[in-house]
Amino acid sequence: MNDLIELSDEVRAALEDGTPVVALETTLVAHGFPAPVGIEVGAESERAVRAAGAVPATAGVLDGRIRVGLTEDELARFTPDARKAGPRDLAACAVAGEVGATTVGGLLVVARSVGIRFLGTGGLGGVHRGYPTPPDVSADLVALATSPVLVTCSGAKSLLDIPATMEYLETLGIPVLGFRTDTLPLFYAADGGPLVPQRVDDAATAARTAAAHWQLGGCGLLLANPPPESIDVEDLIEEAVAEATRTGVSGQAMTPFVLAYLHEHSGGRTREVNRGLVAANALVAAEVSVAFAAL
Numbered sequence: 001m002n003d004l005i006e007l008s009d010e011v012r013a014a015l016e017d018g019t020p021v022v023a024l025e026t027t028l029v030a031h032g033f034p035a036p037v038g039i040e041v042g043a044e045s046e047r048a049v050r051a052a053g054a055v056p057a058t059a060g061v062l063d064g065r066i067r068v069g070l071t072e073d074e075l076a077r078f079t080p081d082a083r084k085a086g087p088r089d090l091a092a093c094a095v096a097g098e099v100g101a102t103t104v105g106g107l108l109v110v111a112r113s114v115g116i117r118f119l120g121t122g123g124l125g126g127v128h129r130g131y132p133t134p135p136d137v138s139a140d141l142v143a144l145a146t147s148p149v150l151v152t153c154s155g156a157k158s159l160l161d162i163p164a165t166m167e168y169l170e171t172l173g174i175p176v177l178g179f180r181t182d183t184l185p186l187f188y189a190a191d192g193g194p195l196v197p198q199r200v201d202d203a204a205t206a207a208r209t210a211a212a213h214w215q216l217g218g219c220g221l222l223l224a225n226p227p228p229e230s231i232d233v234e235d236l237i238e239e240a241v242a243e244a245t246r247t248g249v250s251g252q253a254m255t256p257f258v259l260a261y262l263h264e265h266s267g268g269r270t271r272e273v274n275r276g277l278v279a280a281n282a283l284v285a286a287e288v289s290v291a292f293a294a295l
Contacts, residue, residue: 008069020289026060052286061100120285126165190226207291
């Protein structure tokens with residue numbers, strides 16, 4: 001590709017011969033779970049992608065380059081000390097020689113750059129509660145609006161203003177597809193979110209919809225997949241967001257703070273649900289990528 005982005009031999013060969021490829025982030029590995037659980041979750045996601053017949057392309061910044069397709073030893077370097085690498089951070093992180101864990105937004109930039117069309121993750125960033133005070137909107141949304149990539153996730157992150165995020169997605173022209181659901185999942189909960197504009201009931205329909213959208217020159221799409229297990233933690237989320245505000249936590253530190261709070265105060269239940277949905281979304285992303293390759 002170039003001196004900045006380095007593809008593994010497996011990912012490079014897959015892209016050259018048309019084998020389905022699914023991009024996976026490393027922020028989940030470094031900051032989504034306590035060590036070493038994050039590394040285990042990353043490996044589980046890769047296994048899910050392979051089980052569906054696609055090639056996993058886990059990406060992060062290491063040793064001055066953006067690596068796409070990581071070895072086990074490289075994946076293990078994404079510890080809680082890793083820098084969160086969103087779209088604004090990728091180049092600076094590489095030049096500084098820091099370990100950078102890709103966010104969804106950062107991974108979308110990488111996927112767009114190398115021609116990967118599918119991405120699996122936990123939840124999408126969006127409009128934070130209380131907007132416009134603070135005026136916090138995730139860079140994931142702009143990255144999705146500028147990247148022709150289908151993102152499979154369990155809706156937006158639970159700490160966000162979900163209705164406002166849906167409105168923002170519409171404003172940006174980003175299609176939201178409900179995978180076997182009529183409503184947007186609330187990350188930990190399958191039900192209770194706003195209606196989605198389009199439901200799809202199988203991977204083939206999702207793939208055809210994405211292909212048609214891209215034929216029109218469209219941007220990225222969101223494929224909302226309900227979590228395999230559903231729990232109601234809205235009260236805990238409100239407590240966590242209030243505690244973050246009280247202690248001055250904001251910006252990129254908000255999500256890991258809220259996740260840690262939820263994990264602690266739910267007795268680990270949110271961690272298990274999160275772990276299950278990440279692997280499930282990787283699997284669905286891979287199934288859609290395989291269906292797309294067959295079109």
